[in-house]
Amino acid sequence: MQDSKLKELVLSTLDGFFAICKLNPQTKIPNWSLKGEFYSITRTSEELSILCPQKIIPDEITYVGRWRGLKIEGPFKFTEIGILNSITAPLASVNISLLSISTFDTDYVFIQDDQFEDALLILAANGHEVPSTD
Numbered sequence: 001m002q003d004s005k006l007k008e009l010v011l012s013t014l015d016g017f018f019a020i021c022k023l024n025p026q027t028k029i030p031n032w033s034l035k036g037e038f039y040s041i042t043r044t045s046e047e048l049s050i051l052c053p054q055k056i057i058p059d060e061i062t063y064v065g066r067w068r069g070l071k072i073e074g075p076f077k078f079t080e081i082g083i084l085n086s087i088t089a090p091l092a093s094v095n096i097s098l099l100s101i102s103t104f105d106t107d108y109v110f111i112q113d114d115q116f117e118d119a120l121l122i123l124a125a126n127g128h129e130v131p132s133t134d
Contacts, residue, residue, distance in 0.1 A: 008086070009072050009087070009129070010072075010073040011123065011131065012131055014108070015037075016054070017066050019057055019067060020051045020063060020099060020110075021049065021057060024047070025044065029041055033056075035052075038052070038069065039053075067111065072084075076106060087128070091119055091123070097112070098111050
């Protein structure tokens, strides 16, 4: 039987507000989406999704905004288990939803601004090192 203790992680914040955009799956990746220090682009047969700084999105684009980002300080090996679960499980237990993005080295989670401070408190209470809210 596996130990059910969640992995304790170090988190840092990304600056600013982010938004996730939905475009037609055939849309060419727009130049505006490539600005900023952090963006993530995913194309499927159903959509082109772009997560990027909210302030760079043109008015005519459909998006959901006011997401705040947390970086899970890595890097992590692909064989490590429970990284995202250590974040998602405590937040799900108090009905805080999130978006997650994975890179080669680590994971990022995005939480709506109105739940961000509560999320940091919950994550700290579950043993994670979280950024100061000062």
